[in-house]
Amino acid sequence: MAGSSVSVDLSQAMATAPVAAGDWLVVAPSLITILGGSLCLMLRKNTDLQPKVGIGFLGLLVLANLALLIRVLDHGVITMVMGSWLPPFGIAFTVDTLGAMLSLIGSVVAFCAGVFGAATIDNTGRRYGFYPFLLLLMTGVCGAFLTGDIFNLYVWFEVLLISSYGLLVLGNDRIQLDGAVKYGVLNLVGTNLFLIGTGMLYGIFGTLNMADLAQKVAALEDPASGTLATVAALYFLAFAMKAAAFPVNFWLPASYHTPNVVVSAVFAGLLTKVGVYALIRVFVLILPASRGYLSDVISLVAIGTLLTGALGALAQSEVRRLLGYLVIAGIGSMLAGLAVGSTLAISGAIFYAVHSIIVMTALYMAAGVMEMMGGSYDLRKLGGLYQKSAAFAAVFLALAFAVSGLPPFSGFWPKVMLVDAAFSDGRVWLGTAILVSGFLTTLAMGRIWIFAFWRGGPEGTPDGQTAPVTAGTAVSEAQLSGGAVWLPLGILTALVIYFGLQPEWMLELSTQGASGLVEPLGYLRSVFGVQG
Amino acid sequence: METGVVILIGLFFTVAVYLMLSQQLVRMLLGIAILGNAVNMLIFTNGRLIREVPPLIPENLYSPDVVTANPLPQALVLTAIVISFSFFAFLLVLAFRAYQELGTDGVNEMRLAEPEDDQTPPQGY
Amino acid sequence: MRTIIFRTIAPFLTALMVLFSVFVLLRGHNEPGGGFIGGLIAASALAIFGIACGVASVRRALYFHPMSVSAFGLFLGALAGMLSFFKAQAFMTSQWLIFDLFGVEIALSTPLVFDIGVYLVVVGAIGSIALALEEREID
Numbered sequence: 001m002a003g004s005s006v007s008v009d010l011s012q013a014m015a016t017a018p019v020a021a022g023d024w025l026v027v028a029p030s031l032i033t034i035l036g037g038s039l040c041l042m043l044r045k046n047t048d049l050q051p052k053v054g055i056g057f058l059g060l061l062v063l064a065n066l067a068l069l070i071r072v073l074d075h076g077v078i079t080m081v082m083g084s085w086l087p088p089f090g091i092a093f094t095v096d097t098l099g100a101m102l103s104l105i106g107s108v109v110a111f112c113a114g115v116f117g118a119a120t121i122d123n124t125g126r127r128y129g130f131y132p133f134l135l136l137l138m139t140g141v142c143g144a145f146l147t148g149d150i151f152n153l154y155v156w157f158e159v160l161l162i163s164s165y166g167l168l169v170l171g172n173d174r175i176q177l178d179g180a181v182k183y184g185v186l187n188l189v190g191t192n193l194f195l196i197g198t199g200m201l202y203g204i205f206g207t208l209n210m211a212d213l214a215q216k217v218a219a220l221e222d223p224a225s226g227t228l229a230t231v232a233a234l235y236f237l238a239f240a241m242k243a244a245a246f247p248v249n250f251w252l253p254a255s256y257h258t259p260n261v262v263v264s265a266v267f268a269g270l271l272t273k274v275g276v277y278a279l280i281r282v283f284v285l286i287l288p289a290s291r292g293y294l295s296d297v298i299s300l301v302a303i304g305t306l307l308t309g310a311l312g313a314l315a316q317s318e319v320r321r322l323l324g325y326l327v328i329a330g331i332g333s334m335l336a337g338l339a340v341g342s343t344l345a346i347s348g349a350i351f352y353a354v355h356s357i358i359v360m361t362a363l364y365m366a367a368g369v370m371e372m373m374g375g376s377y378d379l380r381k382l383g384g385l386y387q388k389s390a391a392f393a394a395v396f397l398a399l400a401f402a403v404s405g406l407p408p409f410s411g412f413w414p415k416v417m418l419v420d421a422a423f424s425d426g427r428v429w430l431g432t433a434i435l436v437s438g439f440l441t442t443l444a445m446g447r448i449w450i451f452a453f454w455r456g457g458p459e460g461t462p463d464g465q466t467a468p469v470t471a472g473t474a475v476s477e478a479q480l481s482g483g484a485v486w487l488p489l490g491i492l493t494a495l496v497i498y499f500g501l502q503p504e505w506m507l508e509l510s511t512q513g514a515s516g517l518v519e520p521l522g523y524l525r526s527v528f529g530v531q532g
Numbered sequence: 533m534e535t536g537v538v539i540l541i542g543l544f545f546t547v548a549v550y551l552m553l554s555q556q557l558v559r560m561l562l563g564i565a566i567l568g569n570a571v572n573m574l575i576f577t578n579g580r581l582i583r584e585v586p587p588l589i590p591e592n593l594y595s596p597d598v599v600t601a602n603p604l605p606q607a608l609v610l611t612a613i614v615i616s617f618s619f620f621a622f623l624l625v626l627a628f629r630a631y632q633e634l635g636t637d638g639v640n641e642m643r644l645a646e647p648e649d650d651q652t653p654p655q656g657y
Numbered sequence: 658m659r660t661i662i663f664r665t666i667a668p669f670l671t672a673l674m675v676l677f678s679v680f681v682l683l684r685g686h687n688e689p690g691g692g693f694i695g696g697l698i699a700a701s702a703l704a705i706f707g708i709a710c711g712v713a714s715v716r717r718a719l720y721f722h723p724m725s726v727s728a729f730g731l732f733l734g735a736l737a738g739m740l741s742f743f744k745a746q747a748f749m750t751s752q753w754l755i756f757d758l759f760g761v762e763i764a765l766s767t768p769l770v771f772d773i774g775v776y777l778v779v780v781g782a783i784g785s786i787a788l789a790l791e792e793r794e795i796d
Contacts, residue, residue: 018745027748034735041728083749084741089604093748132728151608158615165622177630178644181557184623188564189552195571195612202605203578258645317653380654451654459654614693621786 014084022071026080026093028064029103029142032057037135047126051118054131058111061138065104072100077516077526079148087148087527088207094148094527098350098513102277103145105354108495109269109361110138112488116365117262119484121170125260128170134266137163144274148527150198150286151208153278157191157242164271167263168255179258186251190241197234200227211527213286214520232290235282236298242275243331246304252328253312257320257377261368264320268327269361273353276334283338284346284517291341299339303433306332310440317379319367319452322444323360326403329437330356336434337418340425347514348417351506355410355499359402362492366396369485370452372476380459382452393453395493400445402496405438410499413507537577544570557627557637561620568616572609579605659709667709674702682776683769692772696779703780704787712792723788727781734774737767 036057043050072078072095081090114134121130140160147153168180202208204227205216217228237248244252252272256264283291291298309329316322330352337349367377369392374382386393402409415438422431479485499506516522544566551563579602587603589596631637634644678698685691707715719726741750754765 015747019747021742021745024742024748031735031739031748034731038728038732038735042725042732044722044724080747082747083751084747129724151611155611155615158619162619162622165626169626172629174633175644177626177633178642180626181630181639181642182645184626185557185560185564188619188623189567192564192567192571192616196574199571199575199578199608202575202608254645315652317651447653618782621783625786625790 013086013089015081015086016084019080022067023078023080025064025068025071026078026095026146028068029061029107029146030139032061032064033135033139033142036060037132037139040135041129041132044127044129044132047123050126050131051114054135055111055114055118057135058107058114058138061107061142062104062111065100065107065142068095069097069100069104072097073512077522079526088209088212091152092148092209092211092527093146094211094523095146096513096516096523096526097509098277098280098516099145101350101509101513102273102353102357103142105357106141106145106270106273107138109357109492110134110141110266112361112365112491113262113266113269115484116265116368116488117260119479119482120262120368121260125170129166130170130260130263133163133166133170137167137266137270139163141270141274145277148210149208150201150210150213150282153281154191154194154198157194157274157278160271160274161187161191164267167266168259170259170263173258176258179255182251183255186241186248190238190248193234193238193241197231197238200231200234204228204231209527210281210286211520211524215524217286217289228287228290229293232283232287232294235287236279236294239275239279239282240301240335243272243279243335244275244305244328245331245335246301246308246328249305249308249328249331253321253324256324256327257318261320261364261371264323265361265364265368268323268364269357272327272331273357276331276338276349276353279335279338280346280349280517284341284514285520285523288341288518291338295339295341298335299427299430302332302335302339303430304332305329305335306433306437307440308332310437310444313444314440314447316444319370319377319379319382319448320364322448323363323367326363326441326444327356327360329441330360330403332437333415333418333434336422336430339430340418340421340427342421342425343511343514343518344417345421345425346517347507347510348414348421350510350513351503352411352414352418354506354510355402355414355496358492358495358499359399359411362489362496363399363403365485365489365492366392366399369480369489370396372480372485374452374458375476376458379448379451383455383458383461386453387456395489396453397449398493398497400442400449402500404442404445406442408497408500410496410503410506412500413503414510533581533583534577537573537581541570541573541577544573555638555640557630557639560639561623561627564623565616565620568612568620572612572616575612576605576609579608664709667706671702671706674705675699678702678776682772685772686766686768692775693779696776697783699776699780700783700787703784704791707788707791712788715788719784723781723785725781727778727785730774730777730779730781732774733777734771737770737774740767 036054040050040054043053077094077096079092079094081087081092083090117130137160140156140163143156143159144153147156165180165184168183169176198208201213205213207213207216241248256267306329309325309332312325313322313329316325333352334349337345337352370382370385371377373385373388376382398409402411405411405415415434419431419434422434548563548567548570551559551566554560582599582601585598585600587596587600627637634642636642678695681690681698682692682695685695703715738749740752741748744752752767756763
């Protein structure tokens with residue numbers, strides 16, 4: 001290539017227009033996390049400096065994502081092609097409102113987890129690489145939200161998967177190995193299914209760019225042909241596995257309670273939602289016709305997921321395992337939105353995803369605080385936490401209301417949208433399942449509240465006892481006294497309350513995100529407008 | 533040639549599914565490794581098989597002057613191989629550690645995370 | 658495995674393999690080779706040295722922890738892609754620096770830097786897995 005005497009006109013294959021510096025925000029989230037993650041990995045031995053660098057880069061990530069969202073809202077969909085090679089052959093990063101919004105919320109959650117981890121991850125965990133893995137996990141998460149190429153999406157899935165393995169076995173407990181085996185094997189099978197679908201899609205269309213695929217699928221005479229149906233079914237199975245939907249949800253409750261509670265918080269907030277995001281992206285943008293004829297199946301899966309999650313939560317006495325089932329129940333609500341498929345339903349699903357990212361992370365952190373105060377995750381051994389800290393009890397109650405979908409917290413509005421969309425589409429059972437699941441969730445959360453907070457002490461102590469019987473260890477007291485535990489929990493709870501009281505902003509964003517997928521003109525123009 | 537490769541891919545999938553249905557972790561991992569290879573061959577075949585013409589563009593042309601092999605599936609497969617290779621290495625180490633620590637490689641006997649004598653939650657106090 | 662023949666030959670073999678891996682890395686731009694395959698060769702060189710002379714001496718010879726090597730490679734790769742920012746081109750657009758040194762045309766480029774990054778990532782990651790497994794065998 002270098003110094004060749006023949007002048008080759010590359011304008012057909014390469015972008016030649018100068019790239020505005022602001023467009024670099026598209027790759028900024030991935031770049032910041034890669035640079036930060038590798039720096040932290042090099043600093044592994046320096047356990048004091050590592051959290052500072054890690055949290056600094058996570059803060060930078062939040063700022064970059066915020067700037068990116070603002071730019072997307074101002075300029076519409078932004079595309080950047082890697083190495084200037086034009087799509088469909090070059091890999092494109094295409095950011096619309098949906099991707100930028102989820103990426104921002106995800107990075108906020110990761111920042112909070114980074115701060116929380118400064119208190120709860122000990123030096124051994126830091127040397128094992130909590131911060132590098134967290135940052136590299138965010139590389140995968142943000143990359144998946146921002147990419148515009150379906151094979152690239154697969155690569156980001158694997159990046160986040162390998163980092164999540166690292167986080168899951170952090171500390172090498174026996175129980176963690178058990179959880180990691182199940183999580184690891186099933187998720188790897190899931191991504192392999194995704195890859196099969198991608199390979200077949202490439203065989204049919206000869207392209208892997210999402211916008212190009214959307215165009216070519218729409219131009220088909222028979223968009224419901226047999227091969228495409230196979231691809232759609234494979235994608236649904238693969239992403240449902242990632243999202244822990246009903247028949248393939250068993251890896252989640254088997255693994256999410258095993259690692260350190262911060263790691264569980266990040267997983268519960270982000271990993272399953274990436275699966276949901278991929279479902280929405282693929283089935284609304286690329287394969288809308290396939291979503292149409294799969295919608296009854298998706299509907300059934302959603303009902304199953306909603307009920308399994310809620311019933312499973314009712315049957316648990318370990319707080320983290322209970323929350324694991326609530327993650328599943330939340331996935332059911334998002335799938336319900338996908339099953340209906342109208343703009344209202346999709347925006348409800350997007351709003352619910354944002355809500356679920358925040359509230360599940362906050363709840364796992366709250367569970368961690370409960371353990372620090374009461375010395376256990378078991379409902380039988382917890383009690384009297386209200387006496388210890390009324391403020392924390394109030395925070396927990398707010399989160400419990402939010403996850404159950406009760407007003408005035410963030411879970412209420414998306415649930416209203418989803419139920420409304422389900423009933424107006426004639427899917428009575430789906431709407432009913434959402435409501436029943438919400439009711440059962442309220443019962444499960446109410447049980448935690450009654451046993452852990454309201455009663456006087458753990459099992460065996462007489463009720464109404466004034467002095468709290470459980471005393472935290474010296475370590476947990478020290479962790480609780482610092483702000484590193486309360487600040488992230490406070491930020492997330494404040495967001496939950498804010499989105500509940502002022503939902504207009506989120507409603508507008510999620511509607512914009514949904515209509516950008518249903519009517520992808522802006523998305524297509526952003527990718528192919530480069531060529532004129 | 534495609535037909536033969538497709539039959540081979542089908543065979544690979546069969547073996548992979550059979551092995552993954554086993555209860556021994558090591559067999560499951562072998563199944564996953566074979567599944568990964570089946571997927572790679574599937575992508576490769578989906579890019580159409582053309583033998584013996586490498587995708588090289590002569591120096592003074594914009595595009596190759598003869599029909600060549602498709603370079604894109606090769607790139608995709610290479611990526612997928614690297615990824616599945618590293619995952620397999622990780623899972624193998626994980627399975628070995630799990631065998632050392634838990635004393636079994638049967639997935640049904642691994643009940644630490646979800647104990648069998650799980651009690652129902654308290655009903656009242 | 659620690660026969661005297663093997664132990665005598667291993668250091669030379671390792672040196673030769675590392676040299677060859679660098680050769681494979683550098684010819685990789687237009688010919689078969691590149692960072693990944695070069696890194697694998699170097700990692701297997703480390704593994705051979707580890708089998709012959711013990712993991713501790715490999716770690717001493719490496720000086721840096723393999724994971725740090727890997728992280729540095731990742732850092733280098735990301736930086737290589739960022740150079741195009743200053744020319745208002747998209748991420749990872751290749752930049753070339755071609756000059757004559759004693760009459761020989763030398764072409765330096767960001768893809769080469771990226772490839773070196775890949776090389777280091779592979780050496781570090783595969784090397785650390787290999788060394789960890791070898792260490793366990795001795796236990």
